[in-house]
Amino acid sequence: MNHQDRVAIITGSAQGIGTAIARNMSAEGAAVVIADLNGEGASEVAESLPNALPVTVDTSSEDQVGALVDATIERFGKVDVLVNNAAIVPFTEWDDVDFAEWRRIMSVNLDGVFLTSRAVYPHMRDAGYGRIVNIASNAFVAGTPNLAHYVASKGGVVGFTRALATELGRYGITVNAVAPGLTETEGTVASPHAQAFDFVQSLQAIPRRAMAVDIAPAVSFLASEEAAWVTGSLLVVDGGHTRH
């Protein structure tokens, strides 16, 4: 896709799927903001790309999200694209999730999506143009085990995607979601999810392990000018695991 002269904020882009999205959109011409809790990792990714700004941010903090958008406007003058990728990917039996853990997942995975969307909105509205792409999960479709709080947070993301699409269509702003399946990233290989790759692969139509680069092109499409007539949708990118 063509992202020349576009400015994109990608949250959680210091590693994993977020980095793959940022690299892909950068290669297609976008100026990218590498926004992550891990500031050191964000700087490393940004240094490897042309026209990239690293920002240290906790997306569950309203103040820090405000500062992220201010820094983007100061450096690049606008924000065309917001990719809400930052999330915590837990692995916990549902009845071992205490309320503090439930809230922690919700605050990053769902509150964070609200806060960043709310903060970029006035800029996109005034420009009459915007693309918001939220990273959900096929675990929302499948009800995958050991992820109940995470699945609930991603269900919230899909619902918010639909509602926000309704609210923002009149301003030239589209809002869509991408649902990856189990994908090899720094996060999943370091977690109990690493044990599930072979089993999940046996459920997919395409029998190989998903990599972060497999997810990025779907995001790039929904973030493009050409995707203007697609809004409120959920694009499942999982090698045919759920066939949704």
Ligand code: NAD
């Ligand atoms: P990861 O854990 O490898 O990387 C996540 C990144 O987000 C890290 O750089 C981390 O520092 C950052 N982050 C976490 N909390 C943050 C916060 N509060 N503020 C800012 N940054 C924060 O994750 P991943 O596997 O690349 O997953 C990326 C996205 O894809 C997530 O939304 C995840 O739910 C989704 N997803 C992943 C898989 C998978 O199997 N990897 C499957 C479906 C959906």
Ligand code: 4PL
């Ligand atoms: C099928 O989003 O969708 C494990 C970990 N397995 O985070 C996910 C599946 C995981 C998933 C996910």
